Structure formats: C-alpha cells, structure tokens
Amino acid sequence: MSLDYTTEQQVAVAAVRRACHLTSSVFNKLVKNETLVKGDKSPVTVGDFAAQAVISTILHNAFPQDLIVGEEDASDLRAESGKEMKDRIVALANEALTEELALGDNTNWGIGPGQEKTDAEILDAIDRGNHEGGSTGRMWTIDPIDGTKGFLRGEQYAVCLSLIVDAQVQVGVIGCPNLPIDPAHPENGTGCIFVAVRGKGAQQLTISGANPTPLSIPPTTPESLNFLESVEAAHSSHSFNDRVSSLLNITRPHTRMDSQAKYCALARGEGGAYLRMPTGVGYKEKIWDHAPGQILVEEAGGIVTDSRGEPLNFGLGRTLGENYGVIAAGKDVHPRVLAAVKQALNETKAKA
Ligand SMILES: Nc1ncnc2c1ncn2[C@@H]1O[C@H](COP(=O)(O)OS(=O)(=O)O)[C@@H](OP(=O)(O)O)[C@H]1O
Numbered sequence: 190m191s192l193d194y195t196t197e198q199q200v201a202v203a204a205v206r207r208a209c210h211l212t213s214s215v216f217n218k219l220v221k222n223e224t225l226v227k228g229d230k231s232p233v234t235v236g237d238f239a240a241q242a243v244i245s246t247i248l249h250n251a252f253p254q255d256l257i258v259g260e261e262d263a264s265d266l267r268a269e270s271g272k273e274m275k276d277r278i279v280a281l282a283n284e285a286l287t288e289e290l291a292l293g294d295n296t297n298w299g300i301g302p303g304q305e306k307t308d309a310e311i312l313d314a315i316d317r318g319n320h321e322g323g324s325t326g327r328m329w330t331i332d333p334i335d336g337t338k339g340f341l342r343g344e345q346y347a348v349c350l351s352l353i354v355d356a357q358v359q360v361g362v363i364g365c366p367n368l369p370i371d372p373a374h375p376e377n378g379t380g381c382i383f384v385a386v387r388g389k390g391a392q393q394l395t396i397s398g399a400n401p402t403p404l405s406i407p408p409t410t411p412e413s414l415n416f417l418e419s420v421e422a423a424h425s426s427h428s429f430n431d432r433v434s435s436l437l438n439i440t441r442p443h444t445r446m447d448s449q450a451k452y453c454a455l456a457r458g459e460g461g462a463y464l465r466m467p468t469g470v471g472y473k474e475k476i477w478d479h480a481p482g483q484i485l486v487e488e489a490g491g492i493v494t495d496s497r498g499e500p501l502n503f504g505l506g507r508t509l510g511e512n513y514g515v516i517a518a519g520k521d522v523h524p525r526v527l528a529a530v531k532q533a534l535n536e537t538k539a540k541a
C-alpha cells in the first residue's frame with residue numbers, strides 16, 4: 190500500500206525553503222565569532238543552529254507527535270559562553286519563521302508575522318532533534334547545513350530533510366542554494382530544491398518552490414561517466430576513487446562537490462556515480478547525511494547501496510551502523526561500479 194505523503198511533502202518543502210533563505214542571507218553576514226568547533230573538530234555556524242530551529246519548529250507545529258533526528262544540539266548555546274551566539278540564532282530563526290515568503294506557505298503551520306518564539310522555545314526546537322533513531326515509527330532527519338565546510342568556502346552545501354517510516358525513507362527534500370539551476374546554462378543562476386516521495390518520483394523545483402521538473406537518471410555512455418566525490422579528503426578516500434575509476438577506464442576527471450548536492454547532481458544526470466569510501470576505521474556515516482539523497486536517487490531511477498552492495502540501513506539509530514561506504518549510481522552503471530569497488534577492496538586487502 191502506498192500512503193499519501195502530500196502534506197508531509199508540502200511542509201517539508203516549506204521548511205527547507207525558509208531554512209535556505211536563512212542560510213543564504215547568513216552567509217553574507219557571517220563574522221568570526223559565529224562559528225564554533227564541535228567535539229569532533231567539525232565546524233558549526235549560527236546558520237546550522239538557526240536552520241535546525243526553523244525546520245524543527247515547522248515540523249513540530251505540523252506533526253506534533255513526530256520524532257526528529259537532527260545533527261545539531263543546543264548544549265553549547267545554553268552555556269553562559271554561548272549567550273552571544275544564542276541571541277543571534279534566536280533573532281535569525283525568528284526572522285526566518287515570521288517573514289512572509291511568496292506562495293502563502295506561512296498560513297498553516299503556526300508561523301508568520303507576530304509569532305516570534307522565545308529563547309527557550311528556539312533552544313528546545315533545536316534539542317527536539319535529539320532522538321536516538323530506531324527501526325519503528327515515524328521520524329524526521331534534519332541536516333540543517335550539510336557540507337558546512339563548503340558553506341564556509343562559499344561553495345556547495347545543502348539543507349537536508351527526510352521522513353523515515355519504519356526504517357524506510359518515504360520523503361526527501363534537499364535545498365541547494367548555490368547549485369546552478371541548469372548546469373548547461375550557468376547564466377540562469379543558482380538555487381534549487383529537490384523533492385522525492387516514495388513511489389511518486391523525484392523533482393527539481395526553483396528555490397521558491399515552483400516549476401516542478403521531473404528527474405530521471407539517463408543511461409550513461411563510457412564518455413559521459415565520471416565520479417562525483419567529496420571535496421574533503423578526510424571525508425572520503427580520493428585515492429580509492431582514482432583506482433576504481435581506472436579499473437572502469439573512466440577518463441573524465443572526478444567532479445568534487447560538498448554535501449548531498451552530489452546526490453542531487455546525480456539524480457539529474459550529472460556524473461553517473463557517487464562513490465564515498467571511508468578514509469579510515471571508526472567513522473560511522475550519519476543517517477541525516479544520506480536519507481534524503483538515497484530516496485532522491487532511487488526515485489530518479491538509480492540504485493544506492495554500501496560498498497558491499499547492501500542497502501543502507503536507516504533503522505539502527507543515528508548512524509548507518511556497519512554499512513561501509515556508499516555507492517549511488519544509475520541502474521546501468523551501479524553493477525559495474527560495485528564490481529570495480531570489490532576488486533579494488535580485494536587489491537587493498539592483498540597489499541595489507
Ligand atoms: N571522517 C569522516 N568521514 C566521512 N564523513 C565525515 C567525516 N567527518 C564528517 N563527515 C561528514 O561529512 C559530511 C560532509 O560530507 P560531504 O560529502 O558533504 O562533503 S565533503 O566531504 O565535505 O566534501 C559532514 O556533514 P556536515 O557536518 O553536515 O557538513 C559530516 O557529517
């Protein structure tokens with residue numbers, strides 16, 4: 190039975206749109222004391238916190254029972270040392286929640302002019318993302334800024350939201366404010382939203398939520414195939430991708446891009462394959478870094494697995510558990526990439 194997720198899709202697009210508006214305007218005004226370094230040494234900005242607060246508030250108004258797995262938490266902002274940053278985040282989140290965007294998207298979910306939230310409500314909205322995940326029931330994932338390093342460089346980043354029901358991703362929405370609307374026509378500007386609903390296909394919208402264009406991954410020719418990969422060498426192994434690419438006789442250079450914009454580019458026919466292999470032992474991929482990208486690529490006709498060909502498991506908690514690496518590609522290309530990845534892994538084992 191295919192359930193109807195029309196309302197979830199509408200709310201998710203509205204939330205991502207507002208968050209994209211916020212992150213784009215924050216980028217131009219970011220100052221030094223608006224970025225923190227987290228316990229795992231990764232950066233987080235006022236934009237990440239405020240965008241999570243906005244999305245979480247809108248979700249909670251629309252679906253008060255739903256659980257949320259969000260990347261960020263507000264503990265640093267509740268400390269005395271976080272006061273300045275907290276004040277800025279509350280102001281940014283309220284601005285984004287109350288401003289009137291087009292399309293009347295502020296009418297149904299308890300947001301809009303005069304509906305400012307208190308400091309405590311904004312911090313609680315961020316912390317509502319503390320759910321531990323699991324294999325049953327409804328939960329949303331929020332990655333308020335995926336590719337924070339790309340965001341800080343002024344390059345690609347993505348505002349990412351998904352609805353997971355009983356461990357299956359049912360709705361995925363990804364906002365990419367810096368992604369060209371049409372890669373063949375850069376003069377048309379940047380800013381797109383990607384939407385997928387299980388069984389209903391994938392679409393690209395404008396950043397204002399209009400002009401839905403269906404997406405489907407075209408068959409790849411040897412000449413058009415290349416890999417999409419992370420910018421940060423610490424996040425995925427560039428040398429492994431080089432080896433797989435030479436096993437497949439790929440001659441085009443890799444396309445490097447931060448964030449789930451890679452899944453979006455793949456879904457509209459750029460590249461042909463996204464390959465992400467771990468650089469060392471110990472790091473477990475987070476569900477919010479892959480859930481919306483997975484449904485987007487699958488609904489555009491592609492396949493997403495780990496490096497052993499296993500499906501990504503979104504029911505194990507906040508991480509993908511033992512899933513090792515990610516291969517996303519069109520249906521025709523995926524089996525070939527998987528075979529080459531297995532061969533390259535065997536070579537690595539033989540050398541060890
Ligand atoms: N060691 C390691 N290995 C693999 N992945 C890691 C690692 N450390 C961090 N991360 C996660 O990478 C997310 C960003 O990866 P990306 O694919 O967006 O882009 S890039 O690697 O920065 O180019 C990034 O997401 P954000 O924190 O939302 O930016 C992290 O969740």
Ligand SMILES: [Mg+2]
Nearest residue numbers: 231232260337
């Ligand atoms: Mg982060």
Ligand SMILES: [Mg+2]
Nearest residue numbers: 332335336478
């Ligand atoms: Mg991320």
Ligand SMILES: [Mg+2]
Nearest residue numbers: 260332334335
């Ligand atoms: Mg993030």
